[in-house]
Amino acid sequence: MTTNLRNAVLVAGAIAAVAGCAGTGSSPEQSAAWDREAQEVMARSFRDQGIATVDRLKQDEVMAACSTHGQHIDDELRERIQAAAQADIKWPSDGNYLGDWKEGEKLAQSGRGMTWSDKADAPNGGNCYNCHRITKKEISYGTIGPSLYQYGKLHGNTETTQKYVWGKIWNPNAYTACTNMPRFGAHGILDEKQIRHLVALLLDPKSPVNAE
Numbered sequence: 180m181t182t183n184l185r186n187a188v189l190v191a192g193a194i195a196a197v198a199g200c201a202g203t204g205s206s207p208e209q210s211a212a213w214d215r216e217a218q219e220v221m222a223r224s225f226r227d228q229g230i231a232t233v234d235r236l237k238q239d240e241v242m243a244a245c246s247t248h249g250q251h252i253d254d255e256l257r258e259r260i261q262a263a264a265q266a267d268i269k270w271p272s273d274g275n276y277l278g279d280w281k282e283g284e285k286l287a288q289s290g291r292g293m294t295w296s297d298k299a300d301a302p303n304g305g306n307c308y309n310c311h312r313i314t315k316k317e318i319s320y321g322t323i324g325p326s327l328y329q330y331g332k333l334h335g336n337t338e339t340t341q342k343y344v345w346g347k348i349w350n351p352n353a354y355t356a357c358t359n360m361p362r363f364g365a366h367g368i369l370d371e372k373q374i375r376h377l378v379a380l381l382l383d384p385k386s387p388v389n390a391e
């Protein structure tokens with residue numbers, strides 16, 4: 180068999196296998212078995228190193244519910260997850276939501292932190308550009324999350340918006356139960372001062388986010 184032909188046969192086989200799965204569906208028992216197998220492979224593949232420990236592989240209740248139900252999560256469970264996250268938000272101790280947008284931009288750019296080579300007491304970055312467009316000037320950004328460019332211009336720098344952005348960064352699950360955005364405050368990734376800077380980055384009228 181030529182290499183091309185062999186590849187063609189392999190591809191046809193793979194398509195048949197995928198079609199087979201899609202056609203017959205999989206029982207809950209089969210899904211649970213695959214899930215267990217995946218967990219075992221992950222447990223075998225990772226080990227603790229520095230501050231990056233394998234307990235991160237353990238799903239909490241919210242992650243487990245979202246893995247199981249995804250977008251099909253029912254209203255009651257969605258409400259329950261959001262209400263628990265909402266109650267968990269720590270609001271700014273001095274009632275002030277806005278920091279320095281310049282510091283916020285540095286944090287949004289920085290993806291540092293929480294890896295095995297980081298020190299436990301080194302401050303983490305916010306990594307926001309990995310998922311969001313934010314300023315016009317920065318052309319390197321991810322699209323997992325919506326564009327935040329002109330966020331303040333579009334939503335207004337009111338206390339209601341400041342509160343929402345704060346809460347969203349603290350624990351995004353409070354507003355979108357099964358979001359892919361990290362829980363920066365709730366998980367101790369960012370502290371109060373850092374969150375203030377990020378709220379300013381999005382809402383301060385002087386921030387380049389709100390420039391033309």
Ligand code: HEC
Pocket residue numbers: 287305306307308309310311323324325327344347348351355358359360361363377
């Ligand atoms: C891993 C990807 C990811 C990272 C990193 C991330 N976000 Fe998000 N973000 C999302 C997704 C996905 C959404 C849309 C779903 C939702 O609302 O939770 C979102 C939504 C938002 C919203 C709400 C937008 C709206 O109009 O309601 C804000 C504000 C926001 N992110 C700010 C930030 C900030 C600030 C950072 C950095 C500290 C950040 N995000 C980091 C994925 C991410």
